[in-house]
Amino acid sequence: MARKQIKLENLEKASPSGLVAEEIRKLITSGKLLPGKRLASERDLEKLFDVTRNAVRNGLQELEREGLIKCKGRSRTVLDNPSSARIRGSQNNTIAILMDEVLTVQDFLSTPSSGWSNAISAGAVSEAFSSGKSIFLVPTRKLDPGHFHRLSDSTPAGLVIVSGIQGISSKGQLLKTLKLRDVPVTAYGDEHSWDGCDMVCSDHRQGSLDLTNHLISRGAKRILRVDVKIEKFGWELKREEGFKEACRKAGIPVLPAIDIPS
Numbered sequence: 001m002a003r004k005q006i007k008l009e010n011l012e013k014a015s016p017s018g019l020v021a022e023e024i025r026k027l028i029t030s031g032k033l034l035p036g037k038r039l040a041s042e043r044d045l046e047k048l049f050d051v052t053r054n055a056v057r058n059g060l061q062e063l064e065r066e067g068l069i070k071c072k073g074r075s076r077t078v079l080d081n082p083s084s085a086r087i088r089g090s091q092n093n094t095i096a097i098l099m100d101e102v103l104t105v106q107d108f109l110s111t112p113s114s115g116w117s118n119a120i121s122a123g124a125v126s127e128a129f130s131s132g133k134s135i136f137l138v139p140t141r142k143l144d145p146g147h148f149h150r151l152s153d154s155t156p157a158g159l160v161i162v163s164g165i166q167g168i169s170s171k172g173q174l175l176k177t178l179k180l181r182d183v184p185v186t187a188y189g190d191e192h193s194w195d196g197c198d199m200v201c202s203d204h205r206q207g208s209l210d211l212t213n214h215l216i217s218r219g220a221k222r223i224l225r226v227d228v229k230i231e232k233f234g235w236e237l238k239r240e241e242g243f244k245e246a247c248r249k250a251g252i253p254v255l256p257a258i259d260i261p262s
Helices: 016-029 042-049 053-065 082-087 105-110 117-130 145-154 171-180 204-217 234-250
Strands: 069-072 075-078 094-099 134-139 158-161 185-188 198-200 226-229 258-261
Touching: 016 042, 016 053, 042 053, 053 069, 094 117, 117 134, 171 185, 204 234
Parallel strands: 094 134, 094 158, 158 185, 185 198, 226 258
Antiparallel strands: 069 075
């Protein structure tokens, strides 16, 4: 069988400084970086684009010559331009929420207040609605590349990460894009590793301390823990710290935990 030959166009490879200028130019002309907005520092842009400081500086100088940004000292600010004037005032009013669960409306209405992720998802949706925001729900279990493209293109007012993002290969690129556009990102839980996120975590040490102190206040002198043995997560170690601290302060023995199969 004869092989098919596929002709490929010769594409001129852009320089690193040209790529920096083009990416920021798109954000400005699309209105995602509005006039008066201060750009990230050269150091931050260097990390975001994974280029040299010189490439960042040359790219920014190119935008200065085009009249898209102005330089004052070490800071650079977006200038007014026809494209941004056309879409000014139309900033996205959407909160994007990444969550594991696929919840129905009834689930949202009936979910009790708790620290579990489905309750966190319901709380995030409820709070966003009550603040007059629209919602973009991204179910991470059924994630496809189109979700991330739409999320990056729409530039939401904020992103809430509830669960299920550990295995997402493009999370670094997504966060890089949102950080460049100054979109705040908040992650719930103890197992996220997204640099630059605000974290909201349960205080497992304090919770375990309070629980143990409650038993001690009821006269307990020998408190036995039951531990489901899977693997030691950070939150489990925090609970252990709280338990031991309460026992030490009360002067009672720290009994070894009983391990049971998962």
